[in-house]
Amino acid sequence: MRSMLRFATATTGAMIKGPRGYYVWLLFLSAWVVLGLMAYLHQLKVGLHATNMIDQVPWGAYIANFTYLVGMAAAAVMLVIPAYVYHDHDLHEVVVLGELLAVAVLTMCLMFVMVDIGRPDRFWHLMPFLGRFNWPISMLAWDVIALNGYLVLNFYITTYLLYTKFCGKQPERKKYVPFVFIAIGWAVSIHTVTAFLYSGMGSRPHWNAAILAPRFLASAFAAGPSLMIVALSIIRDRMKFPVKDAALNRLRQIVAVTMLINLFFFFSEIFTELYTFKHHAASMRYLLFGLKGHNKLVPYIWMAMALDVFAAVVFTTKKLYSNKRILMAACLSAVVGVWVEKGMGLVIPGFVPTPLGEVVDYSPSFTEFCVSAGIWAFGALLYTLLLKAAVPIELGKLRLNPGTPDEAPVEPAHHAAEPQEASR
């Protein structure tokens, strides 16, 4: 118990101490968070009228960001699977950093849902037992379980691993490996359930397609590892954490495949809709070419596709990805491209035309922009703080009893566990 208290104080201490640049960064993010908070208070006061959402387009930037971020959270498994299933040692060294990213991103997801609902004071109605949970029929009820469950799993796994390291002990496999494997399945489920929210809507032909869940996973597994490459490079440069090139390269290989699959799925969808030119295609036409003079999304979706293609080309061409700068540009392209394509590029055309054939445009209001930016800044702030505590523990600089050597890894037990694991 006492060592847990020490763990809490030591990690908090690590979070609040840092060089000047660190404080500048925290201050910068905090300023955005405060701006977002003020915008949210305004929205609470006047209602969701402060957004540009209307009855015709009842979901907007908040849910678009939410959808995208669920994918980013799920993408942590792209580190976990190679590390735990295929015993990739280079990725194993950074897997905790990926899981911490999932924790930060899931927190952002829940915040985006909270700012989107009209009556946040009735939040307790969503709690099983306390409120009235329309499970199993409502997909949103499933999503509540999926997201919170995944958050708890990742929070537990990372905290357990860091805590045992902090105490200078070796983690006991039976106390965390089963949860790691549950989390792998759970990660796929969070994004599948989120896709089912959309694809289950008979009212919205644009989403009502079997390809949606696979497309969600493919795009998430492209954008997520891309962000991880950027994050790990920054962590390596700024926090002196030894991230091996092999780890980054493995992630790059993953994105090369997933981005191509993502583009293929998207192309399949475009073809099916446009070739038959059935009624279904109205939303797709709105997205790609505009409809009845409404074409706000058109430049964005073409830009997103260009970014996706650029990323795919870089990730598969040795000459290009060997150049660090071009690789970073490709990673950011994938992150932004998927954000547009799966965020607003997916959510908004679902509503246009409306079920009664009306064509309207939507773009976020200033309030929506500020609130969204605030949540992104909060996510970045949270991840920064988590890393600030996790990295020194991983490096052996932050310990319960500094100076005492860590417990040696129990090699035979480790090997004995492996065949079992392979048979799973």
Added chain:
Amino acid sequence: MAKDTDTTCGAAMTPIPSAAERAEKLVESRLDEKGNRRSFLKIAGAAVAAAATGCGTGAPTSEEFFRQHYQKLTDEDKKRIFARIEEEVLATKGVRAHVADPPPMDGVQFAYALNLSVCNGSRRCVEACARENNLPDDPEMRYIRVLEMEAGSMDFEEATAYYEHDKVPAHDKFYLPVQCNQCDNPPCTKACPVGATWKEKDGIVVVDYNWCIGCRFCIVACPYYARRFNWSEPEIPPDRINPNMGYLSNRPRHKGVVEKCTFCLHRTRAGRDPACLEACPTGARKFGNLHDPNSEIREIIRSKRVFVLKEDLATLPRFYYFFA
């Protein structure tokens, strides 16, 4: 009771009183009543608290915050809640409202039918509905949407709800009003994560305005664009308030919740017709009990070639259309 019939006919409008006049009227009316001074002070106190917390109008009282789902409320709870709503309407609008909660009747299954051959697109139903159900004008909220359709086409994408003519019907057009279809297989109630919307025994889909969390998933799920969200606090001028209120239909709503057509259940469960039907100048609208063998609705469904919208979605609407 008599008031709603006047309003549907568009009776001469009295000017909206200023805030000061309203306040004066309200204090007078409250102090006139014996023994009610305390509850008035309580409401005033709640208003101050709401202002202090910066939540503005619609901030929940602790009773509202902890209020249980409609289906868990006892008769005792309901009595207390209805009295409170009446008090609130009196305090804020100076209107003496009556809140009731007529239950679905045994052996009654409501259905609606609309004769597209005679509907002339006058949109009287739209306005009558708005007055009956206490819908705000700014921003405008309407449950019924009348589509002006191209002759020879049932394509909604060729239709418009924003037609303005000096005279209706326009040449080569026909009119198709759409409101909640009260589906027997409603996608909206499936979507709701908290069970705040459900189908009643008589076929009407209702919303518990005090349980809805405002996620709008039901709006997304509805293939008929029948649900509306309170994007801001709805403001109804006192002279436009229909005091005949049903707890699950037209009683005051606050910002942040979803609402919809309820076939005017506060009227229809008391044996009256929906306001939209009453206002229709052409007799295009027919409403009744499917279980009544002598009802007009039953005869129409039996003898006319009726159809429903988007039958392929298997939502099983209770709102039929026909040409006759």
